[in-house]
Amino acid sequence: MHRRRKILVALLSAPGVVVAMLLPSSPASALGKVGCDASGQPTVSVASYDPIVNHNGTGSAHEHQLFGNIAWFSLPNPNAANYADLVGRANNCRKVLGLSNSADSAGYWTPTLRYVSGPQAGQLVPAQQFTAYYRAASGDQFGPARAIPADTRLIGTEYNWTCGQNSGRRSAPVLSIPDCSGLPGTPGRTLTAHIDFPSCWDGVLPSHPASQSGDTRDNAHYAYRVGQSCPAGFPVGVTELRETVQFAYAGTGADVALSSDAAMGTSDGRSMHADFWQTWSQKDFEAFVQTCVVDHRAYSRAACQP
Numbered sequence: 001m002h003r004r005r006k007i008l009v010a011l012l013s014a015p016g017v018v019v020a021m022l023l024p025s026s027p028a029s030a031l032g033k034v035g036c037d038a039s040g041q042p043t044v045s046v047a048s049y050d051p052i053v054n055h056n057g058t059g060s061a062h063e064h065q066l067f068g069n070i071a072w073f074s075l076p077n078p079n080a081a082n083y084a085d086l087v088g089r090a091n092n093c094r095k096v097l098g099l100s101n102s103a104d105s106a107g108y109w110t111p112t113l114r115y116v117s118g119p120q121a122g123q124l125v126p127a128q129q130f131t132a133y134y135r136a137a138s139g140d141q142f143g144p145a146r147a148i149p150a151d152t153r154l155i156g157t158e159y160n161w162t163c164g165q166n167s168g169r170r171s172a173p174v175l176s177i178p179d180c181s182g183l184p185g186t187p188g189r190t191l192t193a194h195i196d197f198p199s200c201w202d203g204v205l206p207s208h209p210a211s212q213s214g215d216t217r218d219n220a221h222y223a224y225r226v227g228q229s230c231p232a233g234f235p236v237g238v239t240e241l242r243e244t245v246q247f248a249y250a251g252t253g254a255d256v257a258l259s260s261d262a263a264m265g266t267s268d269g270r271s272m273h274a275d276f277w278q279t280w281s282q283k284d285f286e287a288f289v290q291t292c293v294v295d296h297r298a299y300s301r302a303a304c305q306p
Contacts, residue, residue: 030133030242031141032292032304034104036068036093042130044070044092046112051081052153052275055215063259066109067130067243068093069279082210083151086279093132094306096288103284107277108132110195111260113247113269118255125256129187129246134293137199137237138228142296145199145239147286151206152278153218156197156243159272164188164246176268177253185250192246195274198222199240200230239289243274 036042045066050057057079071089072078086107093104113125136143148154160173163180166188173194183189200223208215223234230237249256257267264271278285292304 030135030293031296031299032134032239032288034093034096034132034134035306036091036104036108036130036132038092038094038102042067042092043127044068045072045078046124047072047078049079050109050275051079051107052155052277053214053216054079056080056211056213062263063112064109064275065112065127065245066107067127068132069105069107069277071105072107083208083279086277087150088281089279096306097284097291097303099284103281103288104132106132106280108243108274110193110243110245110274111258111271113191113249113256113258115255116257120255125191125247125249127245128190128248129244131244133242133244134289135199135240135242136293137225137230137240139199139225139240140228142293142299145237145289145293146201147282147289148201148238148241148278149205150278150280150282151208152276153206153208153215154197154222154276154278155216155219156195156241156274156276158196158224159274160194161269161272162192162194163250164190164192176270177256179252180250181252183250185248187246189250190246191249191253192244193269193272195243195245195272196224197241197243197274197276198224199238200225200234201236201238202234203236239293241276243276 043065048063069086069091071086075081089105091102091105093102095102115121115123137145161178162173163169163178163183167183180191202221204221206218223231258269258271260271261267291298
């Protein structure tokens with residue numbers, strides 16, 4: 001446990017960041033979910049930048065794969081991106097609520113996974129499916145939840161690894177890359193990472209001056225729930241986000257590592273984490289949370305799980 005705490009302190013060393021423990025959690029399950037793979041390829045960019053932790057910097061400590069928003073392509077320095085550069089812009093996410101355009105222009109990103117030994121050493125293990133799951137603040141599929149405020153920038157640190165929900169391997173989720181050998185490597189039957197974000201908020205709205213460097217201050221205003229309840233000081237329940245990444249990999253786990261593993265002084269995928277920048281069209285995001293998370297009477301699969 002002490003080793004895990006050291007890893008997280010290194011990962012979230014910027015001022016104002018709350019360090020959470022790495023804990024296994026339940027399988028991915030939500031009735032509000034967005035697949036960000038409209039182009040047939042979920043990853044929109046692979047690069048060594050981090051617009052939250054290294055905001056206004058010139059690089060990042062490790063490589064990331066980005067999903068959803070594709071405005072990064074047009075920016076001379078993605079690390080200097082601000083809310084106006086991203087909100088409502090082109091993205092790779094499916095349309096929800098029957099809208100004519102995709103409202104989910106959020107930024108989602110995680111460390112990359114690469115082969116570190118064998119004939120493919122150095123090659124990227126591609127992400128073949130990315131899904132953003134939105135649940136009630138309690139973790140239930142339906143229930144009370146506020147929409148995450150516009151321009152919120154969060155780092156999710158609770159994660160687990162599995163071999164996919166349809167793999168037939170029903171052992172408990174684990175904190176290091178599991179042995180998925182013998183599986184076909186297709187979605188649902190391949191190496192899968194789940195990263196959960198905090199769903200309890202203290203009510204302080206985000207404030208991000210364009211000049212801010214290493215802008216991780218929002219994490220100080222969020223906490224993970226304890227059981228199904230929010231801890232003292234964080235009374236507002238917001239929709240609980242889970243980022244799920246399915247990798248095209250079905251090996252033993254001994255020949256791959258995350259881009260963040262070495263930098264965090266660990267191995268075997270134990271540095272897994274994810275980032276979320278709330279740049280959805282806010283009005284549509286609020287409607288999505290109300291329809292797909294809060295009010296089960298309004299739910300429809302076509303609107304909430306396109």
